[in-house]
Amino acid sequence: MFYPLIRNILFGFDAEAVHYFAMNSFKKGCAIKPVKKLLQSAYQYNSPLLQKNVFGLPFKNPVGLGAGFDKNALFLDELEVLGFGFVEIGTVTPKPQAGNDKPRLFRLKEDKALINRMGFNNDGVEIIAERLRKRQSSIVNRQSPIRKTSPALMTDDSLTNDQKMIIGGNIGKNKVTPNEDAWKDYEICFNGLFDCVDYFVVNVSSPNTPGLRELQEKDSLRKILSQLQNINYGKPFKKPLLLKIAPDLTPEQLDDIISLAFEVKLDGLVATNTTINRQQLSAAGKAKSDDIGAGGLSGRPLKERATEVVQYLANGTKGQIPIIASGGIFTGADAQEKLAVGASLVQVWTGFIYEGPAIVKKINQVLAGRV
């Protein structure tokens, strides 16, 4: 109700700085138990109608937060308060890295969009894995395809396993790692996070690490994904392995992804990452984007293309490989659109910035048929 007012104030400040300010303030609020309880009852919406089992994991609802929002796994408890069914941390790289020079995150208000060129700024896999281990309540040893839960790790007795927020680990390579050695970086992150996350996403689709998107080419991808699956299948219980792709791929490239997904037995696909295409921007947005320069565009202008890609993948895989839809989801209707063309789950990011913390509840209410 008050969010448009708060948003106007927040939008008066630098986008990246205000992101951390807002999340740290929210964290402080959540540290006070009665405040946390109040926020939970205001923002969470639970219904058995929303529960879903996807790639062997029990999602309490299908609305997640996309990678890049909580890169360092700093705010998971607070995001759980907001009712997310799942949160994807990262992109995590083997070594910590600072990312590109600031400013590197920009708002295009007239288009309800963002442009970012963060460049995988993150604390590195060791620190992030340690942080996740400390947050024991999130480490539920869910296994795929047969799930086993280790009760010792579940700290909140009031929560059943089906009400827990699922944690995905989105992994990438360091900027300095040449593409031919990229598979080693993915392997380090996969091993480092294996016991701390519920599923993995291989990110080869960010436009902000030079050359990264070339890894979407079939042979490079085969090397990375088959290497990870070899490790995965060698474990007593495997973790679901997904691939996140760009919206800017051609139909031929998407066909390659589909055949590779079957070949390496991927558990799912995430479609899509941000776009380098600027065609959907308004004239004002286009002018602003020219000033901003390079980066990945997200939000409303990405919505249609992301839906198209989800539909193409769902058709091409005959619905046999679950898809997480990401791109331009702001409302319940946007989420329904993605689910209708074949997505199993949805993620918000830019929509969260523009619509505010009630976005998860609002979408879930629509999906449960309550509004």
Ligand SMILES: Cc1cc2nc3c(=O)[nH]c(=O)nc-3n(C[C@H](O)[C@H](O)[C@H](O)COP(=O)(O)O)c2cc1C
């Ligand atoms: C500031 C920012 C940082 C992001 N960082 C990552 C990232 O590190 N890894 C990744 O896979 N996607 C990243 N993304 C992409 C989002 O996860 C999402 O796929 C994309 O923004 C499209 O969804 P949206 O239109 O709802 O924002 C980032 C997006 C934004 C806006």
